[in-house]
Amino acid sequence: MFYLASASPRRRELLTQIGVSFELAPVAIDETPHPAEAARSYVERLAQQKAAAALASLDDPQAVVLGSDTSVILGEDILTKPDSTADARQMLRRLSGQPHQVFTAVALLSHERQQVISVATEVVFRALDEAEIDAYIATGEPMDKAGSYGIQGKGAILVDHISGSYSNVVGLPLTETAALLKNFNIPVWA
Numbered sequence: 001m002f003y004l005a006s007a008s009p010r011r012r013e014l015l016t017q018i019g020v021s022f023e024l025a026p027v028a029i030d031e032t033p034h035p036a037e038a039a040r041s042y043v044e045r046l047a048q049q050k051a052a053a054a055l056a057s058l059d060d061p062q063a064v065v066l067g068s069d070t071s072v073i074l075g076e077d078i079l080t081k082p083d084s085t086a087d088a089r090q091m092l093r094r095l096s097g098q099p100h101q102v103f104t105a106v107a108l109l110s111h112e113r114q115q116v117i118s119v120a121t122e123v124v125f126r127a128l129d130e131a132e133i134d135a136y137i138a139t140g141e142p143m144d145k146a147g148s149y150g151i152q153g154k155g156a157i158l159v160d161h162i163s164g165s166y167s168n169v170v171g172l173p174l175t176e177t178a179a180l181l182k183n184f185n186i187p188v189w190a
Protein backbone atom coordinates (compact mmCIF):
# COMPACT_ATOMS: atom_id res chain seq x y z
CA MET A 1 0.00 0.00 0.00
CA PHE A 2 1.17 3.54 -0.80
CA TYR A 3 0.72 6.28 1.85
CA LEU A 4 1.00 10.07 1.76
CA ALA A 5 2.50 11.32 5.05
CA SER A 6 0.94 14.76 4.74
CA ALA A 7 -1.89 16.93 6.01
CA SER A 8 -1.43 19.32 3.07
CA PRO A 9 -4.48 19.52 0.77
CA ARG A 10 -2.09 20.71 -1.99
CA ARG A 11 -0.07 17.48 -1.90
CA ARG A 12 -3.27 15.40 -1.99
CA GLU A 13 -4.49 17.32 -5.04
CA LEU A 14 -1.13 17.16 -6.85
CA LEU A 15 -0.79 13.39 -6.39
CA THR A 16 -4.40 12.88 -7.46
CA GLN A 17 -3.73 15.09 -10.52
CA ILE A 18 -1.17 12.57 -11.85
CA GLY A 19 -3.41 9.58 -11.15
CA VAL A 20 -1.76 8.16 -8.02
CA SER A 21 -3.87 6.23 -5.48
CA PHE A 22 -2.89 6.58 -1.83
CA GLU A 23 -3.99 6.41 1.79
CA LEU A 24 -3.36 9.35 4.12
CA ALA A 25 -0.94 8.96 7.04
CA PRO A 26 -0.31 12.52 8.27
CA VAL A 27 2.25 13.12 11.02
CA ALA A 28 3.33 16.10 13.09
CA ILE A 29 7.05 16.63 13.64
CA ASP A 30 9.18 19.47 14.99
CA GLU A 31 9.94 21.70 11.97
CA THR A 32 12.51 23.96 13.67
CA PRO A 33 15.63 24.42 11.51
CA HIS A 34 18.93 23.44 13.13
CA PRO A 35 21.35 26.34 13.69
CA ALA A 36 23.01 27.33 10.36
CA GLU A 37 21.26 24.45 8.57
CA ALA A 38 21.41 24.79 4.77
CA ALA A 39 18.06 25.03 2.98
CA ARG A 40 18.41 21.85 0.97
CA SER A 41 19.54 19.83 4.01
CA TYR A 42 16.63 21.25 6.00
CA VAL A 43 13.85 20.33 3.55
CA GLU A 44 15.38 16.91 2.86
CA ARG A 45 15.68 16.17 6.58
CA LEU A 46 12.05 17.12 7.22
CA ALA A 47 10.71 15.14 4.25
CA GLN A 48 12.64 12.09 5.45
CA GLN A 49 11.47 12.54 9.07
CA LYS A 50 7.82 12.93 8.04
CA ALA A 51 7.99 9.73 5.95
CA ALA A 52 9.88 7.83 8.67
CA ALA A 53 7.38 8.84 11.38
CA ALA A 54 4.46 7.71 9.22
CA LEU A 55 6.15 4.43 8.30
CA ALA A 56 6.80 3.70 11.99
CA SER A 57 3.13 4.36 12.86
CA LEU A 58 1.78 1.94 10.23
CA ASP A 59 1.35 -1.76 10.77
CA ASP A 60 2.15 -2.60 7.15
CA PRO A 61 5.38 -4.38 6.17
CA GLN A 62 4.71 -3.59 2.48
CA ALA A 63 4.15 0.15 3.09
CA VAL A 64 5.74 2.74 0.83
CA VAL A 65 5.44 6.25 2.29
CA LEU A 66 5.91 9.69 0.72
CA GLY A 67 6.94 12.60 2.96
CA SER A 68 7.57 16.10 1.69
CA ASP A 69 8.53 19.58 2.82
CA THR A 70 8.35 22.97 1.10
CA SER A 71 10.22 26.06 2.28
CA VAL A 72 10.86 29.52 0.86
CA ILE A 73 14.49 30.65 0.86
CA LEU A 74 15.36 34.32 0.82
CA GLY A 75 19.11 34.89 0.85
CA GLU A 76 20.34 32.81 3.78
CA ASP A 77 16.97 32.71 5.53
CA ILE A 78 14.47 29.84 5.60
CA LEU A 79 10.87 31.11 5.59
CA THR A 80 8.45 28.47 6.85
CA LYS A 81 4.74 28.90 7.63
CA PRO A 82 3.93 32.17 9.46
CA ASP A 83 3.03 31.91 13.13
CA SER A 84 0.94 35.12 13.13
CA THR A 85 -0.45 37.72 10.72
CA ALA A 86 2.40 40.04 11.82
CA ASP A 87 4.88 37.33 10.81
CA ALA A 88 3.10 36.92 7.44
CA ARG A 89 3.24 40.70 6.88
CA GLN A 90 6.96 40.72 7.64
CA MET A 91 7.63 37.87 5.18
CA LEU A 92 5.58 39.46 2.38
CA ARG A 93 7.38 42.79 2.88
CA ARG A 94 10.70 41.00 2.54
CA LEU A 95 9.61 39.08 -0.56
CA SER A 96 8.27 42.21 -2.30
CA GLY A 97 10.19 42.87 -5.53
CA GLN A 98 12.73 40.15 -4.67
CA PRO A 99 13.76 36.91 -6.32
CA HIS A 100 13.62 33.98 -3.92
CA GLN A 101 13.76 30.21 -4.13
CA VAL A 102 11.18 27.60 -3.23
CA PHE A 103 12.67 24.25 -2.23
CA THR A 104 10.56 21.12 -2.00
CA ALA A 105 12.01 17.81 -0.86
CA VAL A 106 10.32 14.46 -1.46
CA ALA A 107 11.25 11.31 0.45
CA LEU A 108 10.05 7.83 -0.46
CA LEU A 109 10.58 5.20 2.22
CA SER A 110 9.79 1.54 2.60
CA HIS A 111 11.11 -0.92 5.19
CA GLU A 112 13.77 -1.93 2.63
CA ARG A 113 15.04 1.38 1.24
CA GLN A 114 14.68 5.12 0.90
CA GLN A 115 15.25 7.86 -1.69
CA VAL A 116 15.18 11.61 -1.07
CA ILE A 117 15.27 14.32 -3.73
CA SER A 118 14.81 18.09 -3.67
CA VAL A 119 13.97 20.63 -6.33
CA ALA A 120 14.45 24.41 -6.38
CA THR A 121 12.28 26.89 -8.28
CA GLU A 122 13.05 30.60 -8.54
CA VAL A 123 10.06 32.89 -7.94
CA VAL A 124 10.13 36.66 -8.49
CA PHE A 125 7.48 38.84 -6.85
CA ARG A 126 6.58 42.25 -8.21
CA ALA A 127 6.85 45.19 -5.80
CA LEU A 128 3.96 45.10 -3.29
CA ASP A 129 2.59 48.05 -1.35
CA GLU A 130 1.38 47.89 2.24
CA ALA A 131 -2.31 48.07 1.30
CA GLU A 132 -1.93 45.08 -0.99
CA ILE A 133 -0.06 43.09 1.64
CA ASP A 134 -2.81 43.83 4.18
CA ALA A 135 -5.54 42.91 1.70
CA TYR A 136 -3.81 39.64 0.88
CA ILE A 137 -3.38 38.74 4.56
CA ALA A 138 -7.09 39.51 5.09
CA THR A 139 -7.95 36.71 2.63
CA GLY A 140 -6.49 34.23 5.19
CA GLU A 141 -4.62 32.44 2.43
CA PRO A 142 -1.04 33.05 3.69
CA MET A 143 -1.44 31.44 7.10
CA ASP A 144 -0.80 27.76 6.30
CA LYS A 145 1.77 28.30 3.56
CA ALA A 146 5.56 28.53 3.50
CA GLY A 147 6.65 32.12 2.78
CA SER A 148 3.06 33.29 3.50
CA TYR A 149 1.73 32.92 -0.04
CA GLY A 150 0.04 30.43 -2.33
CA ILE A 151 0.98 30.73 -6.02
CA GLN A 152 -1.99 28.48 -6.91
CA GLY A 153 -4.49 30.83 -5.23
CA LYS A 154 -4.97 34.57 -4.85
CA GLY A 155 -1.21 34.80 -4.33
CA ALA A 156 -0.83 34.35 -8.10
CA ILE A 157 -1.42 38.12 -8.34
CA LEU A 158 1.82 38.76 -6.41
CA VAL A 159 4.07 36.79 -8.76
CA ASP A 160 5.86 38.43 -11.68
CA HIS A 161 7.46 35.24 -13.02
CA ILE A 162 8.97 31.89 -12.05
CA SER A 163 11.84 29.82 -13.40
CA GLY A 164 11.52 26.06 -12.98
CA SER A 165 8.83 23.67 -11.78
CA TYR A 166 5.43 25.22 -10.94
CA SER A 167 4.12 22.19 -9.04
CA ASN A 168 7.28 22.32 -6.89
CA VAL A 169 6.16 25.74 -5.61
CA VAL A 170 2.67 24.42 -4.80
CA GLY A 171 4.14 21.56 -2.76
CA LEU A 172 5.27 18.59 -4.88
CA PRO A 173 7.53 18.60 -7.98
CA LEU A 174 5.45 16.29 -10.17
CA THR A 175 8.02 15.34 -12.82
CA GLU A 176 10.60 14.31 -10.23
CA THR A 177 7.97 12.73 -7.95
CA ALA A 178 6.70 10.54 -10.81
CA ALA A 179 10.27 9.34 -11.44
CA LEU A 180 10.68 8.44 -7.74
CA LEU A 181 7.34 6.62 -7.69
CA LYS A 182 8.43 4.58 -10.72
CA ASN A 183 11.54 3.45 -8.79
CA PHE A 184 9.22 2.06 -6.08
CA ASN A 185 6.77 0.52 -8.61
CA ILE A 186 3.94 2.85 -7.60
CA PRO A 187 1.66 3.35 -10.64
CA VAL A 188 0.89 6.84 -11.99
CA TRP A 189 -1.68 7.78 -14.68
CA ALA A 190 -4.03 5.15 -13.26
Ligand SMILES: Cc1cn([C@H]2C[C@H](O)[C@@H](COP(=O)(O)OP(=O)(O)OP(=O)(O)O)O2)c(=O)[nH]c1=O
Nearest residue numbers: 006007008069070145146149150151169170171
Ligand atom coordinates in the same frame (compact mmCIF):
# COMPACT_ATOMS: atom_id res chain seq x y z
C1 LIG B 1 5.20 28.71 -1.59
C2 LIG B 1 3.91 27.93 -1.44
C3 LIG B 1 3.72 27.01 -0.42
N1 LIG B 1 2.56 26.31 -0.30
C4 LIG B 1 2.32 25.36 0.79
C5 LIG B 1 2.74 23.92 0.45
C6 LIG B 1 2.83 23.27 1.80
O1 LIG B 1 1.55 22.70 2.13
C7 LIG B 1 3.11 24.44 2.75
C8 LIG B 1 4.48 24.32 3.38
O2 LIG B 1 4.41 23.58 4.55
P1 LIG B 1 4.94 22.09 4.71
O3 LIG B 1 5.49 21.98 6.09
O4 LIG B 1 5.84 21.72 3.56
O5 LIG B 1 3.65 21.20 4.56
P2 LIG B 1 2.31 21.18 5.42
O6 LIG B 1 2.58 21.49 6.86
O7 LIG B 1 1.26 22.02 4.72
O8 LIG B 1 1.86 19.66 5.27
P3 LIG B 1 2.63 18.32 5.73
O9 LIG B 1 3.85 18.70 6.52
O10 LIG B 1 1.63 17.56 6.56
O11 LIG B 1 2.97 17.62 4.44
O12 LIG B 1 3.07 25.64 1.95
C9 LIG B 1 1.52 26.53 -1.21
O13 LIG B 1 0.45 25.90 -1.09
N2 LIG B 1 1.70 27.40 -2.25
C10 LIG B 1 2.85 28.11 -2.42
O14 LIG B 1 2.95 28.91 -3.38
